Amino acid sequence: LPWIKEGATGNVHKECTVNGTWKTEENSSNVWRNQSECENHSFFKSKEEEVFRHSVLRVLSIVGYSLSFSSLCLAVLIMSLLRKLHCTRNYIHMNLFVSFIFRATAVIIKEVILHVAYTNLPRDEIGWNSYTKSTISFVCKASKVSLEYFVGCNYFWLLVEAIFLHTLLFTAVLTRKRLLKKYMIIGWGTPLLFVIPWTVAKALYENKSCWLNNITWIWWIIRGPLTLSVIVIFCIFLKIIRLLLSKLKAEQVKFTDYRYSLARATLVLIPLLGVHEIVFTLIIDESVEGSNRYARNVVHLTLSSFQGLLVAVLYCFANGEVRLVTTFEL
Structure with a gap:
């Protein structure tokens, strides 16, 4: 030819x-x-572009989650060793840090497994039959289940942060230590209620490949609770911002100072509560196509993967209390 x-x-x-x-x-x-x-x-041009885009997303994901992982491990170590920081508020922060660590670990392991699973694929029928029943297929599915569980834990620890902050600002609760056990159940236990049914549904109705594709109704078993948690967090966030606004106005702060203080408080709360997720809850993958979907995924993945790093910096490394205690201990 x-x-x-x-x-x-x-x-x-x-x-x-x-x-x-x-x-x-x-x-x-x-x-x-x-x-x-x-x-x-x-x-093959469209396919080549698609492969390139997936490669960019994969590299971005690994870099972001790796930085988050290392910074969060250091933050947990610092807050664990400094006994003066041991209180309910910081225990919740530490559990949130750990959920970010597990999420980052699960993402990186999944990427490694997918790279191994889709390299040197079999080229004959006998090879495919044995490949689909092989250990790598089971490990791939197990990594997907683990990822969904730890992502769920991460979302619900963000919800716990929002609930605890709401409790501090709007209620007079004296027995906060007793609440920690309930928070632990919400953060680590609640995701099991939807990850287990999702796993069973996947095994029964969509037991293909590494469970990367999603039938809409099966995916909503996980998406539904996570969407609800994001909506609750956003409502609590708006309530807290409204309270801060009223307090700043009541203290008769200068307009520029009041605006600066409100903006700073808002920017600090966004990564802690994961408020940015409300945007991506409204703009889901199915609602955009082509380059718009790719742009959405780049922004979402950047914010999600680097969120742990931001939380570690804001609530540990740059935190005045932590720095004061660290200086005193040294």
Whole structure:
């Protein structure tokens, strides 16, 4: 084929019928062939662009979660060793940090497993049959389940942070230590209530590949509770901002100072409570296509992967209380 450049790849396809004969063209005895890969110079261009986009997202994910992982591990170590920081508020912060650590670990492990699973794939029927039943397939599915559980834990520890902050500001609760056990159940236990049913539904109705594809109703088993948690967090966030606004006005702070204080408090609360998730709850994957979906995923993945790093910096490394205690201990 003279129009094919040296080194180019492309296949001509024929179809074998159930009778063991080649499929023929309609109203003809000529064998049907699909040679669009060879005739169209840009046949693979869209696929190549898609692969490149996935590679960018994968690298961005690994870099963001790796930085979050290392910074959060250091933050947990610091807050664990400094006994003067041991209180209900910081215990909740530490559990949130740990949920971020587990989430980052699960994401990185999933990426490694997917890279191994989709490298050197079998090229014959016997190989595929053994591959789908192999250990790597089970490990791949197990990593997906673990990822969904730890993502759920992360969302619900963000919810716990919001609930605790609301409790401090709007109620007079004296037995806060007793609340910690309830918070632990909410943060680590609640995700089991929807991850287990999702796992069972996947095994029964969509037991394919590494469980990366999602049937809408099955995916909503997980998406529903997470969406509800994000909405509750956002409502609490608005209530807290309204309270801060009224207090700043009551203290008769200068307009520029009051605006600065409110903006600073808002920016500090956003990563702690994961308020940015409300945007991506409204703009879901199904509502956008093409380059818009890619842009949405880049922004969402950047905020999600680097969120742990921001939380570690704001609530540990740059925290006045932590720095004061650290200086005193040293």
